[in-house]
Amino acid sequence: MEIESFRALLTEQGQALLAELRGFTADQELALATRLRREYPAELVRAAFEQARLRQRAEAKFGADAASMYFTQHGVEQATRRSVAEWRAGRFAALGVERLADLCCGIGGDAIALARAGITVLAVDRDELTCEVARANAAALGVAELVEVRCADVADVDTNGFDAVFTDPARRTSRGRVFDPEAYSPPLSWAVEAARRTPFGALKVAPGIPHELVPEGAEAEWVSDRGEVKEAVLWFGTAAAEPYRATLLPGPHSLAGGALPDPPVGPVGRYLYEPDGAVIRGRMVAEVVASVNGRLLDPMIAYVTSDELHPTPYAQAYELSDVLPYNVKKLKALVKERRIGTVVIKKRGASVVPEELRRQLKPSGPNAVTVIVARTAAGPVMMLGQPAGLAM
Known part of the structure; x- marks a missing residue:
């Protein structure tokens, strides 16, 4: 989607068109598109249908919020599931975080959860369209006063004065998934240093990250939602007694450990x-x-x-x-x-x-x-x- 097409969806005409597409089904699309093209510009109709389809896909991640939010193709795929974002925001709030820099914010899923937890957020992304979408989402869900969206390279952002940094590096390229953490954008080493510059930090990584790559002093948390592992996060500043944590949603149920010796092996029981x-x-x-x-x-x-x-x-x-x-x-x-x-x-x-x-x-x-x-x-x-x- 081009940025001009997205901005057109935020106009009064664009909003009216999106309202007409709420709840449409695939078997209605041809007749509905034919009628709407007689009433609205063809490019606006195309953009609205694309947005309506993305909202339907996003419902699995965002629930009822998806009907009011805005998405890009990449944003739907990469955005944090609402339940996971809310869990992380709750952890930040429990740590006493009041002001946080959300680096590589994407469409704003985490920023919204953080704002709902009462945290003031600077949301940063270098893609202009993505920033427009994040800004629109904060407004649509009523947290715009707590979320500042800035279009910039995260390396240029001064995080002095923030209580925490959360970084969600890009782990995909046009060729597919990136498995080397130093090939993330930004690289793992940069994100670790960014997390350590504030009292608290969190860094989202692939769930398959080798344990030997977990930095010294970090707490590694794996999060699953309804039995499916969704992400891993490296936490800094939490002073965790155990190096690893598994969190299961809904619940939440959170298990800290990683220091026990290898368990015994034996025959099958009942x-x-x-x-x-x-x-x-x-x-x-x-x-x-x-x-x-x-x-x-x-x-x-x-x-x-x-x-x-x-x-x-x-x-x-x-x-x-x-x-x-x-x-x-x-x-x-x-x-x-x-x-x-x-x-x-x-x-x-x-x-x-x-x-x-x-x-x-x-x-x-x-x-x-x-x-x-x-x-x-x-x-x-x-x-x-x-x-x-x-x-x-």
Whole structure:
């Protein structure tokens, strides 16, 4: 979208057109576009339809806010999910932050969450269209008085006098994702120094960042939302007692750790626990093992087993009915015998393709089962069971 087209959407005519497109569906598009082009300039109609589609896509991240917000294609893909942004803003507010520089602010998702938490924000981005969108979003959601949007290179921004800096570097180029943190824009080393220049700092990084790249003195936090890992953040100035944290949303549930020794390994018990992805990324499986009085199935696989059932928000528990050596023919017979029509397949450390295995099983019937295939010291096993319902 060109910046002139976006500005046209903010006019009275553009707002009227966007209002007409609220809730439109794909099957209505042709007839609706034909009619609207008789009433509005063709370029404005095109821009409005693009914006309406982006708002529909953004609803998964922003909920009801999306209907009033503005987006770019890149902005929808890269913006922080509202629940995650609100969690981070809450952490900043709890630290006593009142004034924050949001570097690489994008369309303003984090800036809005920070402002809603009562923090005054300087939101900086070097792309002019992105800044226009961020400014419009702050106004649309009623926090413009707390958010100053500045179009500039973040390297030119003086952060003296701010309580905190939050940096969300670009981790994509025209060629795709960037995996080397020094190839971020700005690079990881620059962002770390920026975070250390204020009392508090946070730096968003890819969830797969190697632990050895976590700077000394930083707290690394992995955040998941409804079981899906969304991001990792390096925090500075928090004086955290533990180096790693896993935060699960909604909740929130936050587990700090990373200092326990490697947990024991042993045979499969009555219950199997599958830790949340944020726990696994943060290498805090040992904390889950300790909390359920359990053990690992294999030293390199994040499946925890126990003879006891313990409620924990950090892992999904399964009560096992069968633990057998992995054998497709035997599994197929069990599925048929028990009239199982719904099969959820999970696997770790085993060369199993869930979709292919499901086709081989030919499930049919009213019952359901979870099949977990995993490597153990005794060889690959298949564990059949049901969710125990104690994930919180």
